[in-house]
Amino acid sequence: MKRLLIVPFLALLCAFQTQAQEVENPLGASNQEWLDRDWPVTDTLVFDFPNESALVLYFNNTEFTASELTEELEPLLRKATDFPEFTTVAYRLGEQFSNTSLKHVKYQIEKKYVPYVDSLEMTFPVGLDFTGGDFTPVVGFRAHLNWRNFSLGGSITNTIYFPERIEKNIKVNSSWFANAEFAWEFGNLEGPRRNTFGIGYLINENKSQLFSGTTMQAYYNRKINKNLSIQVGVISTENFKTFYPTLGIRFW
Structure with a gap:
């Protein structure tokens, strides 16, 4: 079972990491500009895995809290045994667009990293x-x-x-x-x-x-x-x- 560590970051550090780490669910230019303007990144949540990998979530604190996201994602990530080693994967969260919604991000994580048995x-x-x-x-x-x-x-x-x-x-x-x-x-x-x-x-x-x-x-x-x-x-x-x-x- 994977060990999870949750680390909140300051808004300034979040903005820097958003630029440095490419997200897996980018939006089109106009939608991205809209999201960044009206719901800018204020917080970052990091889940560290024992295989020296990490899942990074960028979000706005008017939509989510770190505790809410932890409660939603921790059970799923404990099953994500196919998460690659020495890799950092980042997602942007924003409920205004389907590609950045929490439901879609959870779906992508389960689809890619949780083993499935027919x-x-x-x-x-x-x-x-x-x-x-x-x-x-x-x-x-x-x-x-x-x-x-x-x-x-x-x-x-x-x-x-x-x-x-x-x-x-x-x-x-x-x-x-x-x-x-x-x-x-x-x-x-x-x-x-x-x-x-x-x-x-x-x-x-x-x-x-x-x-x-x-x-x-x-x-x-x-x-x-x-x-x-x-x-x-x-x-x-x-x-x-x-x-x-x-x-x-x-x-x-």
Whole structure:
């Protein structure tokens, strides 16, 4: 685990070091002039590593304090085991521009210096859709291979339809879809991949009162939190002659 030392500097020394140390996230000339004029560097925060490297942050004390930045970055830097030896890396902080925002700087540090291990994710989503004027429960199995910013995989889902009773009897229709999926979350490494796009094909041979002929679906899923998401899509059936919009929720 890396040892961190936090060293605040005076504003005069900060200005000198800003000129001497090139930052990793420079802005365009006009934006840089705007940032330097309205939010000039007043403080510097340095994190020293045991391998004789350092991370330097230049910031304005009306936006951040050293204690706030330390609390935000210290847990991340303890995981930054790929930080190069004998190297000083500097970033400018300024919330007015996305390239200098704290969120972006944390993202760049994690992306460059925190090791990432690919993983296989398997879940059993369940939910409820509103399909063509009817509520259809959905159950299934999902498997994804995760990389740092995105994942690829697929799922098998069953859209369950309850038709009207005939002579007090009801026959439950099961519609099994095989789906190819792509999930992504660019610009944020702290949470799950919140966006998923999928395309599916109806694979079961049993006739359904809801779907018939060639049937395919396309959908977009947006995670609300770790266990809940909203899904919108469209299902084409009867050899692409009929289209059902879908709206539903999923629990993972």
